[in-house]
Amino acid sequence: MFSKSDIQRNRLKYLLKKSERFFIIGHTKPDGDSVGSTLALTLALTRLGKKVTPACIDELPARFNFLPQAEKVKKLSSAVSELQNADAIIVVDCGSFHLAGLESYRSNKPLPLIINIDHHHDNPRYGTINLVEDKSSSTAEIVYNVIKSLGMRVDEQIATCILNGIFVDTDSFKNPNTSIETLRITSDLLSRGANLAQITSSNLKDKSLSTLKLWGITLARIKKNKRLGIISTAVTNEDLKRCNATPDDLEGIANFLNSVPDAKTSLVLSERGGNEIKGSLRTLHDNIDVSKLAATLGGGGHKKAAGFSIPGRIVNRGGRWRIV
Numbered sequence: 034m035f036s037k038s039d040i041q042r043n044r045l046k047y048l049l050k051k052s053e054r055f056f057i058i059g060h061t062k063p064d065g066d067s068v069g070s071t072l073a074l075t076l077a078l079t080r081l082g083k084k085v086t087p088a089c090i091d092e093l094p095a096r097f098n099f100l101p102q103a104e105k106v107k108k109l110s111s112a113v114s115e116l117q118n119a120d121a122i123i124v125v126d127c128g129s130f131h132l133a134g135l136e137s138y139r140s141n142k143p144l145p146l147i148i149n150i151d152h153h154h155d156n157p158r159y160g161t162i163n164l165v166e167d168k169s170s171s172t173a174e175i176v177y178n179v180i181k182s183l184g185m186r187v188d189e190q191i192a193t194c195i196l197n198g199i200f201v202d203t204d205s206f207k208n209p210n211t212s213i214e215t216l217r218i219t220s221d222l223l224s225r226g227a228n229l230a231q232i233t234s235s236n237l238k239d240k241s242l243s244t245l246k247l248w249g250i251t252l253a254r255i256k257k258n259k260r261l262g263i264i265s266t267a268v269t270n271e272d273l274k275r276c277n278a279t280p281d282d283l284e285g286i287a288n289f290l291n292s293v294p295d296a297k298t299s300l301v302l303s304e305r306g307g308n309e310i311k312g313s314l315r316t317l318h319d320n321i322d323v324s325k326l327a328a329t330l331g332g333g334g335h336k337k338a339a340g341f342s343i344p345g346r347i348v349n350r351g352g353r354w355r356i357v
């Protein structure tokens with residue numbers, strides 16, 4: 034018997050062989066998996082003689098410039114005719130369709146058929162073909178199997194792009210999504226010449242001066258609730274202004290707070306605009322579900338990563354941080 038996934042894979046193989054023009058796009062605020070998957074597929078399909086346009090709604094961060102063909106990735110807004118003339122659009126690493134930023138281009142003219150390749154468990158299968166495998170460490174791992182299924186050789190360049198995706202999404206092989214299969218593929222990629230040293234050094238350079246200044250302020254302020262094992266900190270609008278930073282620069286702090294050995298959960302509270310406070314909760318414990326805690330405050334999310342938003346401001350009164 035064929036599994037659903039086998040059928041999707043066979044339909045995909047057929048379409049990849051039959052179509053001539055592809056438009057490949059990852060998600061907004063592109064990460065290493067999104068970019069690595071986009072470029073690996075671009076390289077593979079180009080080698081099959083296809084016309085391929087890789088694109089992204091946002092500019093690629095400079096740390097990905099070392100990836101082969103990174104300079105070919107177009108800004109979505111300047112690739113509209115390629116989008117509309119494609120035989121198929123391949124959307125990679127987008128847990129929901131809107132993350133690709135294609136929605137506003139849907140209104141004028143119907144979009145070509147959509148191939149959805151992703152590993153997020155809550156992906157609603159928005160494509161004509163959906164290759165969604167939530168056991169995969171990364172979309173890049175799925176892309177590796179797709180390229181192999183086409184009978185193609187994974188060369189040094191493709192191997193580097195795929196390994197970049199795996200490296201970033203497993204948080205350099207630290208996350209529990211790092212499976213035996215992930216390491217088997219990684220070993221194959223290395224034997225094909227994937228440049229792990231370059232991947233490691235480039236991906237470490239992902240913090241700007243503003244980000245580090247803001248982290249400094251935020252980390253100096255951490256508190257530990259001994260009874261609950263919650264490590265928390267707070268960030269004000271004033272902090273952002275002082276560091277010339279944006280809320281994006283806070284990304285990663287909540288995870289970092291869980292480096293404290295007996296931390297059960299981390300909480301980062303940050304002011305947004307005039308009268309809103311956003312809370313980010315993270316845990317590394319399997320028996321803690323932070324989405325439940327977030328839900329009691331009107332938020333939601335995943336078991337290990339959740340958030341909420343409450344009205345208020347964060348103020349310092351006599352050396353203590355309070356929500357008012």
Ligand SMILES: [Mn+2]
Binds near residue numbers: 067126152171172202
């Ligand atoms: Mn991913």
